[in-house]
Amino acid sequence: MIEIQELTFKYAGAKENALNNITLKIEKGDFVGIIGESGAGKTTLCNCMNALIPHHYRGDYYGSVKVDGTDTFDTNTSTLALKVGSVFQDIESQLVTSFVEEEILFGLENFGVPQNEIENRITSALDSLGITELRHRELSSLSGGQKQKVVIAAILAIEPDILILDEPTGELDPASSVQIFSLLKKLNEEKGITVVIAEQKIMLLCEYVKKLIVLExxxxxxxxxxxxxLTHQKEMEEAGINCPRVLTLTGEMMKQNLIPSSFSKEDRICLDAKEAASFIKKCI
Ligand SMILES: Nc1ncnc2c1ncn2[C@@H]1O[C@H](COP(=O)(O)OP(=O)(O)OP(=O)(O)O)[C@@H](O)[C@H]1O
Ligand SMILES: [Mg+2]
Known part of the structure; x- marks a missing residue:
């Protein structure tokens, strides 16, 4: 569980707080999205949960972040990394070796994974990301999206309890983005891994996450x-978040009196096209 209490952070030299008095709890097994426009504080919040803040970034830090009861202030990023796997927004800064296989091996060896488990971990991490054929490639020869998948594979191989991913689909094509979200959903449902993901694409969040943090x-x-x-559309709009298309559609239906009065405000909240189709069917 991640417990954030009255967390405020201001980067050294900055005029304004990057985070203001945040209090929230993320339970074990949750799948939580973080949304907000550029500069809203998504990366800062992720970095508070993996202890890069306050240990790596300097600034004024108030409040507390506890991961499974341990205050991140009292631990260090490498100890925490066994429990909390992080995929950074800036993928290049996360790559430490020259080859794909080496990159995955680096984390496994660093965290003392027994030699007899290593091959298995590498094979299944590559396989789950669908990048087995990249195993012997040089990292500098890969596309941005391919690098993103390698970093995710390297983190998954360590098998952390909590995954924090900061816009991990930024460089990916739509099909690969869906592939990553489906994989995260599978890890969340089958292995109980807690997933926290900063993401700008509202439709992906609607389809996959259980909870959403809206930052402004x-x-x-x-x-x-x-x-x-999604029923808090006003707060979403004020935070600069576009309404998902399916909700624009049902909202327009409401304006044009196409929704029977027996339907409640919540009934029109559809998370994907399939739900929207069955809602429209009920209306007609
Ligand atoms: N290293 C830093 N030093 C000073 N200020 C910073 C630093 N990193 C971020 N900030 C500021 O903190 C605020 C929050 O930034 P943050 O990177 O957390 O936003 P974000 O929601 O992740 O944005 P994006 O969608 O562009 O990634 C912004 O005002 C930003 O300018
Ligand atoms: Mg960011």
């Missing part, structure tokens, strides 16, 4: 189950 200028303006978050 360092403030958490909403945190709740994805379906209930």
């Amino acid at each position: 200028k360092g403030n958490c303006v909403h945190y709740g189950e994805i379906r209930s978050t």
Whole structure:
């Protein structure tokens, strides 16, 4: 569990707080999305959960972040990394070796994974990302999206309990983005891994996450189950988040009186095209 209490952070030299008085809990087994426009504080929040803040970035830090009861202030990033795997927004900064296989091996050896388990971990991490054929490639020869998959594979191979991913689909094509989210969903459902993911694409979040944190200028303006978050359209819009297309559609239906009065406000909250289709069917 990650427990954040009255967390405020201001980067050294910055005028404004990057995060303001954030209090929230992420339970074991949750699948939580973080959304907010550029500069809202998504990366800063992720880095508070993996202890890069306060240990790597300097600034004014108030409040606390506890991971399974341990205050990140009292631990260090490498100890925590066994429990919390992080995929950074800046993928290049995370690559430490020259070859794909070496990159995955580096983390495994660093964390003392027994030799007899290593081959298995490498093979299954590559396989789950669908990049087995990249195993012997030089990292500098890969595309941005391929590098992103390698970093995710390297983190998965360590088998952390909690995964924190900061816009891991930024360099990926739509099909690969869906592939990553499906994989995360599988890890979450089958292995109980807690997933926290900063992501700008609202439709992907709607389809996959259980809860959503909405950040606006360092403030958490909403945190709740994805379906209930979507009923807070005003806060979402004020935070600069585009309404998912399916909701624009059902909202327009409401304006044009195409939704029977017996339907509640929540009934029109559809998370994907399939739900929208069955909602429209009920209306007609
Ligand atoms: N190293 C830093 N030093 C000073 N200020 C920073 C630093 N990193 C981020 N900030 C500031 O903190 C605020 C939050 O930035 P953050 O990177 O967390 O936003 P974000 O939501 O991740 O944005 P993006 O969608 O562009 O990745 C911004 O105002 C940003 O300018
Ligand atoms: Mg960011």
